[in-house]
Amino acid sequence: MQPTGYQPPVFPQPTPQSDPYAFLNQVPNKPRLRLSGSFGGGSRAKRLIVAIGGLLVLVVLLAIFKSALSSGNGVDLSSLYYVIGEQQELIGLTTTGSQSTQNQGYLNLSYTIMASATTDKDKLVSLLEHNGFSLSSKRLVLQPSADQALAQSQQNSTFDSVYPTVLRQQLNLYQQELSDAYAKNKSSLVQAYLKTDYDNTKLLIKMFNNPNG
Secondary structure: OOOOOOOOOOOOOOOOOOOOOHHHHOOOOOOOOOOOHHHOOOHHHHHHHHHHHHHHHHHHHHHHHHHHHHOOOOOOHHHHHHHHHHHHHHHHHHHHHHHHOOOHHHHHHHHHHHHHHHHHHHHHHHHHHHOOOOOOHHHOOOOHHHHHHHHHHHHOOOHHHHHHHHHHHHHHHHHHHHHHHHHHOOOHHHHHHHHHHHHHHHHHHHHHHOOOO
């Protein structure tokens, strides 16, 4: 019988002996390679470099396209301002005409010329702006004398006798500006636009032969 308060002895755990040949089974840790310099950050830096390179290529391509349009024998922007100014003037005159004329033939003619001039202007402005040309309304060349003539005719109740004369003169002037601009601009793309506008204007002028038809 064990006495009261007896504690069993605790046997010490045997200390394991180290194996002197264990190092033969160990695989040494290889140092990790790290990129340095401008490539630091791994794939993120590479993506950034690729993005910058792609942007540079895009800038170069846009510069080449603009150069093909405007360099050397390219775009004469001054002559195109005259064309756009005449288009704007036609839009203004026909707007006044459509609101003031009592002649149905002149009314129909006003709407037709207004639509044609608006379309031609929008196409030409879009072509230039999409190719890097910045246009300023301050440089547009307008003809205030035509507006003044119509305003005077409204006061004198002679609008329908003055309006067709003023409009025909404006169409002739516009046609001449198109011809001059075509000669000054050597860009085939701009010339194509101007030729289309010129042909449209020829048809509009012929309509004066029978405005009620």
